Amino acid sequence: MAEDYRQMWADLGLDLATHDALLGSVSQMYGDVYLSQKNRPKGMEYFDFVISEVHGLRIRELVDAKKEGKKIIGSFCVFVPEEIILALDGVSVGLCAGAEFAFEEAEKFLPRNTCDLIKSAFGFKLARVCPYLEASDLIVGENTCDGKKKSYEQMSTILDNLYIMDIPQMKSDSGKALLKAEYKKFIQRLEELSGKKITPENLKKGIETVNNKRKAMNRIYKLRNANPAPISGLDALLMNQVFFYDNPVRFTDSVNKIADELEERIKDKNGIAPDNAVRILVAGCPMALPNWKVPQIIESSNAVIVGEELCTGDRGHHILTEGNGSSVEDLVNNIVDRYFKIHCAVFTPNPDRLKRIKEMYKEYNADGVIDYNLQFCQPYQVEGGIVESELEKAGIPVLRIATDYSAEDRGQIQTRLEAFIERIKG
Amino acid sequence: MAEDYRQMWADLGLDLATHDALLGSVSQMYGDVYLSQKNRPKGMEYFDFVISEVHGLRIRELVDAKKEGKKIIGSFCVFVPEEIILALDGVSVGLCAGAEFAFEEAEKFLPRNTCDLIKSAFGFKLARVCPYLEASDLIVGENTCDGKKKSYEQMSTILDNLYIMDIPQMKSDSGKALLKAEYKKFIQRLEELSGKKITPENLKKGIETVNNKRKAMNRIYKLRNANPAPISGLDALLMNQVFFYDNPVRFTDSVNKIADELEERIKDKNGIAPDNAVRILVAGCPMALPNWKVPQIIESSNAVIVGEELCTGDRGHHILTEGNGSSVEDLVNNIVDRYFKIHCAVFTPNPDRLKRIKEMYKEYNADGVIDYNLQFCQPYQVEGGIVESELEKAGIPVLRIATDYSAEDRGQIQTRLEAFIERIKG
Numbered sequence: 001m002a003e004d005y006r007q008m009w010a011d012l013g014l015d016l017a018t019h020d021a022l023l024g025s026v027s028q029m030y031g032d033v034y035l036s037q038k039n040r041p042k043g044m045e046y047f048d049f050v051i052s053e054v055h056g057l058r059i060r061e062l063v064d065a066k067k068e069g070k071k072i073i074g075s076f077c078v079f080v081p082e083e084i085i086l087a088l089d090g091v092s093v094g095l096c097a098g099a100e101f102a103f104e105e106a107e108k109f110l111p112r113n114t115c116d117l118i119k120s121a122f123g124f125k126l127a128r129v130c131p132y133l134e135a136s137d138l139i140v141g142e143n144t145c146d147g148k149k150k151s152y153e154q155m156s157t158i159l160d161n162l163y164i165m166d167i168p169q170m171k172s173d174s175g176k177a178l179l180k181a182e183y184k185k186f187i188q189r190l191e192e193l194s195g196k197k198i199t200p201e202n203l204k205k206g207i208e209t210v211n212n213k214r215k216a217m218n219r220i221y222k223l224r225n226a227n228p229a230p231i232s233g234l235d236a237l238l239m240n241q242v243f244f245y246d247n248p249v250r251f252t253d254s255v256n257k258i259a260d261e262l263e264e265r266i267k268d269k270n271g272i273a274p275d276n277a278v279r280i281l282v283a284g285c286p287m288a289l290p291n292w293k294v295p296q297i298i299e300s301s302n303a304v305i306v307g308e309e310l311c312t313g314d315r316g317h318h319i320l321t322e323g324n325g326s327s328v329e330d331l332v333n334n335i336v337d338r339y340f341k342i343h344c345a346v347f348t349p350n351p352d353r354l355k356r357i358k359e360m361y362k363e364y365n366a367d368g369v370i371d372y373n374l375q376f377c378q379p380y381q382v383e384g385g386i387v388e389s390e391l392e393k394a395g396i397p398v399l400r401i402a403t404d405y406s407a408e409d410r411g412q413i414q415t416r417l418e419a420f421i422e423r424i425k426g
Numbered sequence: 427m428a429e430d431y432r433q434m435w436a437d438l439g440l441d442l443a444t445h446d447a448l449l450g451s452v453s454q455m456y457g458d459v460y461l462s463q464k465n466r467p468k469g470m471e472y473f474d475f476v477i478s479e480v481h482g483l484r485i486r487e488l489v490d491a492k493k494e495g496k497k498i499i500g501s502f503c504v505f506v507p508e509e510i511i512l513a514l515d516g517v518s519v520g521l522c523a524g525a526e527f528a529f530e531e532a533e534k535f536l537p538r539n540t541c542d543l544i545k546s547a548f549g550f551k552l553a554r555v556c557p558y559l560e561a562s563d564l565i566v567g568e569n570t571c572d573g574k575k576k577s578y579e580q581m582s583t584i585l586d587n588l589y590i591m592d593i594p595q596m597k598s599d600s601g602k603a604l605l606k607a608e609y610k611k612f613i614q615r616l617e618e619l620s621g622k623k624i625t626p627e628n629l630k631k632g633i634e635t636v637n638n639k640r641k642a643m644n645r646i647y648k649l650r651n652a653n654p655a656p657i658s659g660l661d662a663l664l665m666n667q668v669f670f671y672d673n674p675v676r677f678t679d680s681v682n683k684i685a686d687e688l689e690e691r692i693k694d695k696n697g698i699a700p701d702n703a704v705r706i707l708v709a710g711c712p713m714a715l716p717n718w719k720v721p722q723i724i725e726s727s728n729a730v731i732v733g734e735e736l737c738t739g740d741r742g743h744h745i746l747t748e749g750n751g752s753s754v755e756d757l758v759n760n761i762v763d764r765y766f767k768i769h770c771a772v773f774t775p776n777p778d779r780l781k782r783i784k785e786m787y788k789e790y791n792a793d794g795v796i797d798y799n800l801q802f803c804q805p806y807q808v809e810g811g812i813v814e815s816e817l818e819k820a821g822i823p824v825l826r827i828a829t830d831y832s833a834e835d836r837g838q839i840q841t842r843l844e845a846f847i848e849r850i851k852g
Contacts, residue, residue, distance in 0.1 A: 109811065110808065110811070111804070111807045111808060111811070113539060113802065113804075113807075114804075114808075143595045143596065143774060145572055146571055146572040146573075146772070146804040146805050146808075147572075147804055147808075149595060149774045149805075150771070150774060150804060150805055150808035150809060151808060152774065153774055153775050153776075153808070153809070153812060154808065154811060154812065156775075164596075164774065166594075166595055166596045166598060166600070166601065167595075168592075168604070169569045169575060169592055169593075169595070170569065170590075170592045172592060172607070173607070174592070174600075174603060174604040174607035174608070175592065175604065177600060177603065177604070178594070178600040178601065178603070178604050181598070181599070181600035182600070345576070346572070348569060348575045348576060348578065348579055348590065349579050349582075350579075376539065378537070378539075378540075378572040378573055378576060378804070379572050379575075379576055381537045381539075382536065382537060382540075382572075382573075382576035382577060382579070382580065383576060383579070385535065385536070385537070385580060386579060386580065
């Protein structure tokens with residue numbers, strides 16, 4: 001860290017000793033997983049810096065923003081519309097849920113067969129080590145899966161600023177009406193919280209800012225169809241993870257610079273993986289920071305990830321929000337249209353996701369698909385069975401990996417993966 | 427069986443040999459669990475007959491009804507409004523999902539960590555042993571939990587007459603609007619299927635028939651507050667299970683007769699359990715026929731069940747549908763009002779369920795509550811944690827039992843239960 005943030009952390013109520021241990025372990029992991037990579041794009045230095053300051057500079061910015069009267073809105077899901085948060089001069093941050101932390105404490109509230117993402121969110125709160133959560137003025141829980149939906153009831157006993165956003169389960173007219181009503185309620189809640197009013201102007205600006213961030217990510221994604229791959233899947237995943245909590249304008253600039261650099265690399269045939277590396281598309285459950293386990297195993301096995309059909313991936317930025325509209329109503333409709341298209345497995349049926357996986361497989365010249373499931377995530381797990389059989393029918397090699405945040409099954413995953421790669425190579 | 431139904435079963439496409447084995451085992455189980463009980467109400471003979479003819483006479487009635495042009499509507503959940511089915515001259519039947527059957531086959535479609543109720547529904551279809559399902563013209567799947575919601579996508583690959591009904595997750599205005607839209611869609615679908623039209627008259631009649639069935643069950647429930655208990659929990663559960671597929675008028679008469687008999691028994695202090703039996707309220711996941719495991723263990727441990735806060739229990743019949751209204755619109759609103767009050771754990775938050783558990787505990791003079799969880803049922807499992815801590819705060823003894831359809835953990839449950847009963851006796 002560039003400066004001493006201990007007072008700030010103490011003021012936020014963090015448990016300093018435990019927090020030190022956490023930061024030490026993330027830093028160690030980042031060194032092992034990220035800094036050990038060869039020939040990375042130079043622009044990734046920005047992300048190295050972001051991670052080195054993950055609980056430092058960015059938190060200082062949040063604290064400063066709070067002093068200026070801005071509100072910090074923490075959330076766990078791509079269904080929480082950042083456009084609205086930005087329009088009301090708020091700061092949107094994704095909350096810590098990617099590491100095994102204080103699970104024993106979390107299991108006092110949750111069944112053991114709860115996915116690690118949910119346990120992690122509880123663990124970080126109970127251990128008081130997530131400054132994003134502690135800095136948040138409002139924490140938005142959303143009714144996506146049963147696990148989250150019901151866990152938020154428990155979370156409300158340990159958090160007094162939890163706000164629940166309902167999410168539909170079917171792409172019907174009434175499902176869409178429900179989402180719209182929820183987004184309008186959310187606007188009202190944020191207006192009350194911030195004392196500011198939503199207008200067509202600030203909402204348009206919010207849409208533009210978020211779209212720019214998405215467009216920059218989409219530029220990177222498009223370039224990943226090149227062979228050799230110009231950027232590692234690990235680096236692309238990191239960008240996707242930082243997408244959720246960085247300053248959006250600075251993030252956009254940094255990503256666009258990397259996209260410029262990748263264009264040059266492609267011209268020079270300068271890849272991060274050899275031409276003959278097996279090209280993998282990863283589909284499934286979100287990988288929250290610092291959950292890098294499966295991508296690291298893949299990319300240390302003579303394979304490279306060329307796309308992520310994940311919330312921390314394509315699902316988070318592929319679709320833009322239409323920016324035209326002269327009233328708040330029009331613009332809210334545009335936002336609802338955009339988010340209603342997200343093909344999350346909580347929807348039933350969810351054919352667009354399968355369509356998108358096949359599209360991405362083709363667009364990025366992938367050789368195979370890994371369906372990644374976070375153990376006990378029922379929606380993606382059941383859908384994984386459908387994805388597997390449909391991809392097999394289409395002649396697309398597919399491997400299902402169900403895992404958690406622990407390191408215990410690394411060897412087993414590695415073995416299965418190597419067999420999968422051999423199968424692809426034929 | 428009173429007559430030979432083999433031709434009928436063959437015509438329905440059942441696998442006769444496997445079906446024989448199933449019926450044999452249910453009959454054996456019924457003898458062991460039910461017929462071995464002492465001093466049962468005489469009126470229970472009707473239910474003994476129903477079970478002896480469970481795949482016989484009732485299926486013959488369904489087949490005859492089909493010949494008369496009536497449609498058979500199969501379903502898995504208390505959110506499917508029988509009022510509407512009856513109004514359109516249909517027959518509503520709950521589908522088999524209470525026994526371990528062909529789970530290996532089912533697990534080709536579903537993750538292992540799927541609850542047994544869902545696996546059972548698949549198993550019965552895959553093994554072709556459920557005549558209710560095979561006789562159904564339309565099978566209604568409903569989006570309650572993630573497990574069911576996503577499994578229906580797999581089920582649609584093996585069933586061509588599956589209809590999906592969406593269910594809200596929050597008791598908000600838009601949640602209610604969604605439920606109403608779904609019930610209207612359901613009316614439309616049944617009108618198409620039956621070629622009949624919904625009218626205020628037939629809908630009123632449907633409401634009346636279902637209310638009568640509920641009132642009869644509520645009479646029985648009210649009488650269970652007596653000490654000694656006039657009827658066993660096993661017998662009450664059986665009535666609740668048969669509630670879902672018997673002829674509603676005949677069912678109502680049979681239940682009312684038992685209620686008359688129980689009134690006499692109470693006057694005579696003629697109970698099925700001794701005065702000092704520990705009185706248990708069971709709350710939690712539905713127990714589908716023939717899932718009698720936990721009640722049997724309870725009632726063979728010097729305890730008696732005095733109420734079920736289950737879908738196969740109070741949640742299925744406590745609330746009536748308001749019958750007044752001069753238009754279809756009015757009556758549909760009444761139906762929506764009624765079903766929207768069901769305090770199923772798929773709703774968040776769900777404070778009315780906790781309130782009802784406490785109410786029932788008091789009404790039925792219970793000594794303790796058993797929170798029954800079907801393994802991998804996330805909504806009731808997470809809510810179980812809340813129920814447990816809230817009941818403990820209120821000084822109500824509570825024991826959580828998570829189990830499945832297998833017999834493996836019977837001994838373990840028995841031991842825990844005995845300790846719980848000792849704790850209550852103090």
